[in-house]
């Protein structure tokens with residue numbers, strides 16, 4: 304942990320001029336190469352006989368490069384992660400009463416995809432150290448109607464995919480066989496799991512290239528990866544109205560300009576993740592031993608992408624005191640924090656109504672302790688040290 308002198312020296316630096324949101328609005332870094340790629344794609348599209356085309360190059364090139372990056376057979380480019388989650392759920396052909404287990408600490412997109420496809424959301428608990436869907440809790444909640452396990456690779460870290468896949472195998476659905484695991488990796492592009500990239504394990508994985516994410520295709524975009532030929536055919540078809548599979552679809556395509564920029568961002572993704580990891584590890588060392596804060600946990604078989612630097616305040620500081628800490632960091636030091644995420648059923652009453660009083664007490668208690676402190680690959684070491692010093696100072700003043 305930084306000592307008293309180091310904290311004082313770091314805080315002598317001027318306060319950042321801009322407010323550093325917990326999730327800065329451009330999550331990656333853009334440069335001339337992205338601009339050149341976008342302009343080149345637009346120049347090609349100026350040919351009246353080519354235009355922006357239908358799945359025109361370099362969209363297939365981006366898909367191939369992304370599939371190779373994660374080690375999957377197929378990658379299907381889409382306009383945003385939300386529709387990818389919808390497609391994954393629609394692929395299951397859910398019947399009324401069919402259940403999908405989703406962590407309650409979540410963004411709203413995954414549970415909404417379950418509802419949109421006609422399924423019943425079952426809220427799962429998370430492991431409070433990793434914030435990932437807990438396989439033991441999933442096993443308890445499996446019924447004869449369970450059709451999918453739907454973890455989120457929360458805040459940049461991989462969900463325990465092998466354990467979840469094993470639970471799905473051990474407790475097969477009586478009609479459909481082993482329960483598939485489908486991952487929402489919107490926040491975890493570039494993260495690693497058991498020597499592979501997130502996106503290789505499970506039936507399907509959905510990525511987001513939204514502006515705040517680890518890489519972005521001009522602010523919106525997404526990708527579905529899968530090894531399953533039928534799932535790939537389904538997604539390819541329904542992203543363009545679904546004729547080939549005779550299923551409902553709409554237009555969820557990515558443009559060639561986005562794909563051109565995506566190829567450049569993908570080539571830089573490992574350097575973005577490397578920078579996030581270096582900053583996170585340095586911050587860990589600067590905060591280690593501060594009794595009020597549990598630092599992000601990285602299981603030995605995972606490579607955290609640190610989309611968010613997710614900590615827990617000690618149980619006695621849950622709720623109000625945690626909120627005071629967040630406010631102090633914002634007001635006094637221009638450092639943003641976010642609680643990602645409280646149980647979705649608190650913010651979406653419509654989802655609460657559809658889940659009939661189900662609750663996840665362990666996750667509710669965890670959410671009261673979560674604090675994600677601003678991190679971005681473009682941060683300097685000096686700023687990172689300033690942030691660590693600011694956290695120590697605020698914690699000490701709140702004691």
Ligand SMILES: Cc1ncc(COP(=O)(O)O)c(C=O)c1O
Nearest residue numbers: 383384385410412489511512513
């Ligand atoms: C966990 C999670 N899932 C899904 C989404 C939706 O992604 P998109 O904006 O690309 O549709 C987000 C975006 O914030 C997210 O954080």
